[in-house]
Amino acid sequence: MQSKLHNNIEFLKGVGPKRAEILQQELNIFTWSDLIHHFPFRYVDKSKFYSIAEINEGTQYIQIKGKLTAVHLIGANRKKRLHGTFKDETGTIDLVWFVKTDWIQKSLKTGVEYVVYGKPKKFGRNYNITHPEIKTAGEIVKQNHSLEPVYNTTEKMKKFNLDSKGIFKLQMTVLDQLNHTELIEIIPLAVLDAYKLVSRNKAYHEIHFPSNEENLSKAIFRIKFEELLMIQLRLLRSKINRNIQNKGYVFEKIDKKFEEFYQNCLPFELTGAQKRVLKEIRKDTLSGKQMNRLLQGDVGSGKTIVSLMTMLMAIDNNFQACIMAPTEILAQQHMAGITELVKATGIRCAILTGSVKGKVRKQLLLALVEGEIDILIGTHALIEDKVIFKNLGMVVIDEQHRFGVAQRAKLWKKNVQAPHNLVMTATPIPRTLAMTLYGDLDISIIDELPPGRKPIQTSHRRENSRLQVFGFIGKEIAKGRQVYMVYPLIEESETLDYNHLMDGYESVKRHFPDLQVSIVHGKMKPADKEYEMQRFVQAKTQIMVATTVIEVGVNVPNASMMVIESAERFGLSQLHQLRGRVGRGAEQSYCILMTGLKLSNESKARMQIMVETNDGFRIAEEDLRLRGPGDIEGTQQSGIADLRLASLSKDNKILTLAREVATKILNNDPFLDKQENGFLKQHLIAQHQQKGWGKIA
Numbered sequence: 001m002q003s004k005l006h007n008n009i010e011f012l013k014g015v016g017p018k019r020a021e022i023l024q025q026e027l028n029i030f031t032w033s034d035l036i037h038h039f040p041f042r043y044v045d046k047s048k049f050y051s052i053a054e055i056n057e058g059t060q061y062i063q064i065k066g067k068l069t070a071v072h073l074i075g076a077n078r079k080k081r082l083h084g085t086f087k088d089e090t091g092t093i094d095l096v097w098f099v100k101t102d103w104i105q106k107s108l109k110t111g112v113e114y115v116v117y118g119k120p121k122k123f124g125r126n127y128n129i130t131h132p133e134i135k136t137a138g139e140i141v142k143q144n145h146s147l148e149p150v151y152n153t154t155e156k157m158k159k160f161n162l163d164s165k166g167i168f169k170l171q172m173t174v175l176d177q178l179n180h181t182e183l184i185e186i187i188p189l190a191v192l193d194a195y196k197l198v199s200r201n202k203a204y205h206e207i208h209f210p211s212n213e214e215n216l217s218k219a220i221f222r223i224k225f226e227e228l229l230m231i232q233l234r235l236l237r238s239k240i241n242r243n244i245q246n247k248g249y250v251f252e253k254i255d256k257k258f259e260e261f262y263q264n265c266l267p268f269e270l271t272g273a274q275k276r277v278l279k280e281i282r283k284d285t286l287s288g289k290q291m292n293r294l295l296q297g298d299v300g301s302g303k304t305i306v307s308l309m310t311m312l313m314a315i316d317n318n319f320q321a322c323i324m325a326p327t328e329i330l331a332q333q334h335m336a337g338i339t340e341l342v343k344a345t346g347i348r349c350a351i352l353t354g355s356v357k358g359k360v361r362k363q364l365l366l367a368l369v370e371g372e373i374d375i376l377i378g379t380h381a382l383i384e385d386k387v388i389f390k391n392l393g394m395v396v397i398d399e400q401h402r403f404g405v406a407q408r409a410k411l412w413k414k415n416v417q418a419p420h421n422l423v424m425t426a427t428p429i430p431r432t433l434a435m436t437l438y439g440d441l442d443i444s445i446i447d448e449l450p451p452g453r454k455p456i457q458t459s460h461r462r463e464n465s466r467l468q469v470f471g472f473i474g475k476e477i478a479k480g481r482q483v484y485m486v487y488p489l490i491e492e493s494e495t496l497d498y499n500h501l502m503d504g505y506e507s508v509k510r511h512f513p514d515l516q517v518s519i520v521h522g523k524m525k526p527a528d529k530e531y532e533m534q535r536f537v538q539a540k541t542q543i544m545v546a547t548t549v550i551e552v553g554v555n556v557p558n559a560s561m562m563v564i565e566s567a568e569r570f571g572l573s574q575l576h577q578l579r580g581r582v583g584r585g586a587e588q589s590y591c592i593l594m595t596g597l598k599l600s601n602e603s604k605a606r607m608q609i610m611v612e613t614n615d616g617f618r619i620a621e622e623d624l625r626l627r628g629p630g631d632i633e634g635t636q637q638s639g640i641a642d643l644r645l646a647s648l649s650k651d652n653k654i655l656t657l658a659r660e661v662a663t664k665i666l667n668n669d670p671f672l673d674k675q676e677n678g679f680l681k682q683h684l685i686a687q688h689q690q691k692g693w694g695k696i697a
């Protein structure tokens with residue numbers, strides 16, 4: 001039986017072909033189901049009135065009752081706006097319109113009692129409301145809903161009477177025809193009972209026509225929970241499937257290279273966290289299942305050594321290993337670092353990047369397929385088809401967020417059976433997001449820095465302290481240290497940024513005529529970049545002026561200071577990544593965030609967080625809270641983009657609950673074959689087909 005939910009929107013009473021087209025174009029509403037998922041984005045509480053005197057900077061959307069004492073147009077043409085002076089017994093507020101000014105002016109009368117609804121903003125000493133909703137008090141009396149839903153619409157929709165009111169009417173029409181049979185319960189009854197969830201049917205009705213606050217919040221909770229539960233079930237299911245499909249090589253022995261390295265070559269004692277992670281990996285490689293593990297660890301937490309020892313496990317069992325880094329510079333650093341660490345063990349390392357060409361490349365590829373290379377280090381050049389291993393058993397991917405899922409999967413095809421995978425990231429991902437983004441990976445966390453590190457001291461300075469900052473730089477360099485100066489470079493204003501960087505470079509040279517200054521930016525040829533980097537690494541230059549190309553992984557322990565220019569233009573996580581380039585040696589390190597004199601409140605808050613904490617996880621949480629998850633890569637394919645109500649930054653608790661419930665359900669019934677999970681399974685399958693998710697699972 002075809003559910004009414006799949007009905008074409010055109011055939012809903014009151015829609016028809018023209019409006020159907022508009023709904024499709026503007027809101028992607030094709031079916032009845034799409035319509036009921038177009039949730040109100042807020043509710044107007046029509047039972048509450050505020051007085052103007054109560055308004056303060058924190059005031060959100062409010063409703064006030066009063067009279068217009070004056071209405072006039074100001075300015076002309078494009079700058080024209082309509083101004084209304086609105087008064088109640090307690091004060092005055094301005095109402096402002098920028099569009100349809102003539103028309104609105106005509107419809108407004110002074111001396112009549114109006115009800116105004118909107119969000120006041122502070123403007124100079126006064127408050128105003130732009131584009132308020134305004135109705136005569138008489139119109140308001142006729143309404144009987146105290147919580148009135150407000151829907152998103154567009155200008156185009158409004159022309160076809162599809163404003164918020166219009167959509168509200170359609171929702172009434174459609175929900176009138178939907179009941180318990182259409183909106184059938186999919187969550188198992190035991191779960192509904194245990195968590196006191198309202199039924200699906202009730203939730204959809206209440207969210208569009210709330211009977212009161214309490215029922216509304218129960219409806220919202222239920223719908224959010226369902227959204228998150230579906231994502232979790234999908235992720236955990238795909239993990240179960242992969243475990244069945246992808247058998248894993250068993251690394252029985254760690255008696256040769258691993259032991260030898262551990263006893264003789266390890267330059268320091270491993271931290272507790274590093275040991276714990278290695279145990280987790282060890283367990284995976286003995287399990288007979290393919291390992292898919294995400295290793296999270298703040299910058300400088302020592303992920304490299306963990307990945308090296310993981311590769312040794314493979315080598316001890318006659319497998320090869322590879323490590324893929326996002327940039328050539330990073331690959332080279334890994335090459336240098338790893339070769340140095342294993343030099344006494346006889347392990348053979350090689351590097352493959354885009355710049356390895358001709359005969360050298362040919363020989364390398366031959367040695368690889370012959371099994372004469374144990375560890376291959378490189379960039380995404382590793383995934384090319386011509387790169388053939390004799391027996392690849394372990395793939396390590398550094399700075400995972402730069403590589404897509406598809407690229408990772410290509411490496412899996414390089415052996416008969418998929419190799420084990422360790423993906424590493426220094427971008428701390430808040431637990432809630434990790435649970436969803438990487439819910440199908442196992443997660444290990446290095447939450448402990450190697451001993452002896454002094455926390456970086458961060459301060460925020462404005463342009464007018466430039467001279468003091470230069471003075472500070474001079475002092476550090478006099479102590480024999482090196483300094484980074486980082487400039488933003490974003491694509492939209494590339495030339496502008498470039499000039500900014502060059503000006504900075506010139507002023508540094510002018511200020512420190514006796515010092516050597518390196519410069520590295522994205523427009524340079526790779527070879528030139530490399531040359532400049534090397535000069536800095538070898539301490540031939542004291543100051544490195546650079547754009548964010550130095551962001552990931554570069555290791556110069558003698559660099560003890562970083563100045564980040566226009567710091568307000570960077571995201572929090574990026575600032576944290578950058579800052580991680582210093583504080584790698586035994587010296588006290590400093591980070592100075594330079595900003596302009598004027599800063600938005602949000603920017604101020606962000607600088608404050610950076611000054612307050614070195615904890616990458618806390619910074620990531622704040623970043624998520626301030627920016628939302630949309631910008632974080634991978635969100636698209638994870639299904640997060642399909643979340644309509646639930647928010648990963650705000651609905652932490654519901655997400656954790658959904659995860660728990662999903663785990664419980666699948667532990668008890670991994671294939672959802674039991675009768676109690678029947679509707680749930682059907683719903684998952686339907687969602688899957690609808691979204692074409694099969695391709696990525």
Ligand code: ADP
Nearest residue numbers: 268269270271298299300301302303304305450
């Ligand atoms: P990241 O996790 O950012 O990749 P690295 O692996 O580059 O960090 O390690 C940062 C620095 O810390 C390196 O110089 C490394 O040799 C050093 N290191 C790693 N583990 C330890 C440890 N247990 N004790 C002391 N130093 C360590």
Ligand code: MG
Nearest residue numbers: 303304398553
């Ligand atoms: Mg690293």
